[in-house]
Amino acid sequence: MISRRLLLGAGLAAPFIAHAGASSPGFPERALRYVCPFPPGATNDNVSRTMSRALAPRLGVNVIVENKAGAGGAVGSRMVAEAKPDGHVLLNASAGNLTIAPHLSHVGYDPLRDLAPVALAGEAYGLVAVNPALPVHSIAELIALGRRRPGFLNYASAGIGSAGHLRGALLADEARIEAVHVPFPGSAAAAMSVVAGDSHVIIDPIAAPHALEGRLRPLATLGPDRWDAFPDLPNLAELGIGRNWPGGTWFGLFAPGGTPAPVIARINRDFNDSLAEPEVAAALRRFGLKPEAVAPEELGRRVAADHAAIGRVLRRLNIA
Numbered sequence: 001m002i003s004r005r006l007l008l009g010a011g012l013a014a015p016f017i018a019h020a021g022a023s024s025p026g027f028p029e030r031a032l033r034y035v036c037p038f039p040p041g042a043t044n045d046n047v048s049r050t051m052s053r054a055l056a057p058r059l060g061v062n063v064i065v066e067n068k069a070g071a072g073g074a075v076g077s078r079m080v081a082e083a084k085p086d087g088h089v090l091l092n093a094s095a096g097n098l099t100i101a102p103h104l105s106h107v108g109y110d111p112l113r114d115l116a117p118v119a120l121a122g123e124a125y126g127l128v129a130v131n132p133a134l135p136v137h138s139i140a141e142l143i144a145l146g147r148r149r150p151g152f153l154n155y156a157s158a159g160i161g162s163a164g165h166l167r168g169a170l171l172a173d174e175a176r177i178e179a180v181h182v183p184f185p186g187s188a189a190a191a192m193s194v195v196a197g198d199s200h201v202i203i204d205p206i207a208a209p210h211a212l213e214g215r216l217r218p219l220a221t222l223g224p225d226r227w228d229a230f231p232d233l234p235n236l237a238e239l240g241i242g243r244n245w246p247g248g249t250w251f252g253l254f255a256p257g258g259t260p261a262p263v264i265a266r267i268n269r270d271f272n273d274s275l276a277e278p279e280v281a282a283a284l285r286r287f288g289l290k291p292e293a294v295a296p297e298e299l300g301r302r303v304a305a306d307h308a309a310i311g312r313v314l315r316r317l318n319i320a
Contacts, residue, residue, distance in 0.1 A: 037076025041188035054274035072159030081109035087263035101161025117299035119271035122289035126222035146177030156190035156199035205288030246309035
């Protein structure tokens with residue numbers, strides 16, 4: 001089991017000022033703006049700061065994180081989609097920004113046209129956790145409570161269209177319970193609402209440090225396998241839940257649509273090389289990610305497939 005210090009210690013410092021690293025001709029010409037579409041303290045923010053620090057020495061310029069939160073990540077995503085397509089403004093997207101939110105509101109960008117896939121940081125684990133005062137100690141008990149008291153339970157998320165929003169709706173649907181969605185401006189605020197007892201449930205990796213310190217009670221994990229931070233907790237799939245849920249909870253890097261292919265290839269190479277650094281991979285794992293290096297084309301196919309599958313589920317669940 002990992003400690004709170006390890007979970008929070010890496011990637012939270014100010015962006016690294018580069019002192020070394022040669023740049024390729026014409027790119028980069030100046031510092032890069034690395035846009036995180038969520039507030040400080042969110043998982044997206046932690047990933048942004050980790051990867052910006054890793055990229056700076058490879059690119060030979062400063063890589064500066066900018067938090068542009070709002071509308072479940074849509075504000076920052078739109079800003080990048082409208083930026084000059086030269087590779088100097090990048091988006092650290094969560095899956096929800098591109099595969100969920102565009103189905104639910106007028107975000108002002110087409111995720112398949114206006115943003116170019118660059119690199120994947122990894123698939124994120126999720127933690128189903130509750131306020132310790134809630135009288136449940138397992139997923140079965142949570143479902144039983146929801147069935148006894150229809151409409152009583154609520155779940156907090158990082159906003160409308162976030163992965164936590166969809167996961168909560170899918171869990172309620174599969175468990176045949178009624179639960180109220182409570183959106184917040186970021187996962188850190190959502191987690192604190194559950195810690196304070198204002199909300200009951202959260203499904204998000206940001207809940208991990210609170211669970212390890214006893215401020216939240218963990219019930220189960222989501223992800224490709226068991227999360228090694230919680231080796232004794234069952235994965236939802238082991239409980240027969242979530243096996244057919246669409247999409248993943250990934251974090252990836254995107255550029256404005258129309259960014260030249262050589263620029264995308266350069267960033268992808270440096271990003272993937274950074275993922276291979278033990279300290280970078282370890283930091284991402286501490287934030288609940290399973291690092292995965294892929295080509296831009298593969299990330300693009302994943303986004304398109306998730307976008308289509310999630311659209312079908314949202315229509316089935318009548319979420320709009």
